[in-house]
Amino acid sequence: MINSYDWEGGNEAMLRFGPDTGPVVLIALPLLEEANRTRALVITVLRMLAGHGIGGALPDLPGTGESLLPTSEMTLEGLRSAFAAAALSLGSRPVHVASIRSGSLIDVQAKAAGRWRLAPQSGPGLLRDLHRVQRVSELGDTKADALVFAGNRLAPALIEALDQPPAATPGPLREVAIQSGQPDPVIEGPALWRRSEPGNDAAFAERIADDIARWIASCDA
Amino acid sequence: MVPEGKVEVEKTVRATLGDVLGLTPERVASFDDETPLFGALPELDSMAVAGLLTELEDRLGILIDDDDIDGETLETFGALTRFASAKALQ
Numbered sequence: 001m002i003n004s005y006d007w008e009g010g011n012e013a014m015l016r017f018g019p020d021t022g023p024v025v026l027i028a029l030p031l032l033e034e035a036n037r038t039r040a041l042v043i044t045v046l047r048m049l050a051g052h053g054i055g056g057a058l059p060d061l062p063g064t065g066e067s068l069l070p071t072s073e074m075t076l077e078g079l080r081s082a083f084a085a086a087a088l089s090l091g092s093r094p095v096h097v098a099s100i101r102s103g104s105l106i107d108v109q110a111k112a113a114g115r116w117r118l119a120p121q122s123g124p125g126l127l128r129d130l131h132r133v134q135r136v137s138e139l140g141d142t143k144a145d146a147l148v149f150a151g152n153r154l155a156p157a158l159i160e161a162l163d164q165p166p167a168a169t170p171g172p173l174r175e176v177a178i179q180s181g182q183p184d185p186v187i188e189g190p191a192l193w194r195r196s197e198p199g200n201d202a203a204f205a206e207r208i209a210d211d212i213a214r215w216i217a218s219c220d221a
Numbered sequence: 222m223v224p225e226g227k228v229e230v231e232k233t234v235r236a237t238l239g240d241v242l243g244l245t246p247e248r249v250a251s252f253d254d255e256t257p258l259f260g261a262l263p264e265l266d267s268m269a270v271a272g273l274l275t276e277l278e279d280r281l282g283i284l285i286d287d288d289d290i291d292g293e294t295l296e297t298f299g300a301l302t303r304f305a306s307a308k309a310l311q
Contacts (some may be wrong), residue, residue, distance in 0.1 A: 133272075
């Protein structure tokens with residue numbers, strides 16, 4: 001179901017899944033290109049969570065998806081504020097935030113019963129990626145505009161905000177990696193966010209949905 | 222460093238190529254030192270190169286200076302594995 005929510009800068013669309021009562025998972029997709037590469041996976045996860053009796057919500061944020069705000073006017077502040085408003089719009093149900101990659105930069109202001117993060121990426125990490133894409137794509141091209149990254153024009157304020165240390169978040173937090181050798185718990189699966197063509201992986205989605213469902217149960221216990 | 226380190230790096234490079242380019246496990250398993258990459262795999266465009274380098278950094282715990290990368294580094298699977306080993310096992 002396509003729903004919408006209001007935030008101080010306007011109104012944005014929000015996909016809704018599962019039951020209308022009980023816990024609900026609000027998703028923060030990664031910024032920019034990685035959002036396209038992970039959307040199919042996230043939708044599969046939300047459908048599976050609905051099978052666990054858990055609601056789901058996937059908001060467009062100002063400057064993303066169907067939002068009328070141009071990407072070049074997107075700010076981290078606006079993304080955070082709209083995401084927090086999306087959480088409030090879900091009412092009195094327990095809202096659990098799940099973010100993918102750089103979505104962890106967006107979820108910080110939301111009032112949430114808990115935060116679950118898959119392979120979180122820092123702002124400086126994302127910036128490094130953006131600059132690398134810019135340099136590699138410049139190889140066969142003439143000199144690119146300094147504020148255009150892989151075809152996206154970004155606001156200087158966004159670039160500046162990404163270059164900051166991580167914001168602290170209150171409440172329970174679970175961070176999950178996709179490969180061993182890191183301190184975080186692991187859910188094995190492919191790095192779909194790196195793929196040149198967007199893909200999906202039902203078995204990976206199932207492991208994610210199971211982990212989120214267990215995490216929610218442990219937060220509510 | 223011990224030779225098993227090199228085997229581990231090759232395994233990681235193989236898996237990373239498969240993940241980033243969306244190749245089947247059978248296809249990446251068939252790669253040997255002479256398998257041509259850049260220019261031969263249509264999936265490996267410049268955007269994919271950027272993703273591949275970053276993912277190798279994450280998985281091998283290395284830092285790659287983009288100035289170190291040229292056409293030869295990505296010419297074959299063997300060349301890429303040697304480059305990654307030199308970074309990871311130094």
